[in-house]
Amino acid sequence: MRWFMTFALLALVALPAGAQENEGEKLFRSMEQKLRTAKTLQLRFESSVTIPPNTGSVKGTLILGEGDKLRLELGGKPFGVAFKSILVSDGTTMSSKDSTEPKKDKTIKAPKALGANVREALPRLGVFICFNGIDRGNWSQGVLKVSEFKLTGKEKVGERITQV
Numbered sequence: 001m002r003w004f005m006t007f008a009l010l011a012l013v014a015l016p017a018g019a020q021e022n023e024g025e026k027l028f029r030s031m032e033q034k035l036r037t038a039k040t041l042q043l044r045f046e047s048s049v050t051i052p053p054n055t056g057s058v059k060g061t062l063i064l065g066e067g068d069k070l071r072l073e074l075g076g077k078p079f080g081v082a083f084k085s086i087l088v089s090d091g092t093t094m095s096s097k098d099s100t101e102p103k104k105d106k107t108i109k110a111p112k113a114l115g116a117n118v119r120e121a122l123p124r125l126g127v128f129i130c131f132n133g134i135d136r137g138n139w140s141q142g143v144l145k146v147s148e149f150k151l152t153g154k155e156k157v158g159e160r161i162t163q164v
Contacts, residue, residue, distance in 0.1 A: 024149035027163060028123065035119045040065050045127045049078040056080065062127055067091045068114040074127070075099075089114055120144070 035041065041064040049056050060074030068091040075084035084099040094114065095107040111117070124144045152164045 022149055022151075024151040027151075028146070028149060032120075032123050035122060036116075041119075043127075047126065049076075051079070054079045060127065064115060064118060066115070068110050070115065070118060072127070 042062070044059075044061050046057065046059045049058060056076060056078035058074055058076035058078050060072065060076075063071045068089055070087070070089050072087040073085070076082070081100060085097065087094065087096045089095075089110045092110055093107055094110040095105075097105045121144060124146055154161050155164055156162070
């Protein structure tokens with residue numbers, strides 16, 4: 001019985017060590033926290049899009065303010081058709097304009113917790129996918145779980161060294 005109790009105690013002490021985050025997860029969680037708590041966020045992005053046999057690219061800017069205020073401008077030629085879109089929210093309404101289909105331009109009530117949802121989805125989905133259907137639901141942590149973090153090396157993006 002004494003051996004069993006000793007083994008059980010050792011297992012309990014070792015459990016937290018096994019459950020610790022690896023370095024990749026620590027970096028990701030730190031980035032998430034900074035995004036969640038920043039008063040404002042401004043970023044430029046460029047994304048390549050490949051859905052065989054089509055390829056293309058999308059570029060844009062995102063300004064995310066406090067609450068549900070944001071402005072997203074993006075454009076490119078992801079699937080052979082050039083486009084430019086603008087999405088703006090003042091916190092209560094959200095307006096979108098699409099250069100390729102002006103009939104789709106609309107103004108709607110801003111989705112509840114739009115800013116929080118964008119901040120939550122951004123590190124998991126990236127800008128392009130994050131805004132695809134942002135008005136349809138809640139991109140909370142419980143919906144977009146991430147796991148199996150691995151650091152794969154450093155790479156230069158522009159003038160900055162980044163950790164992949």
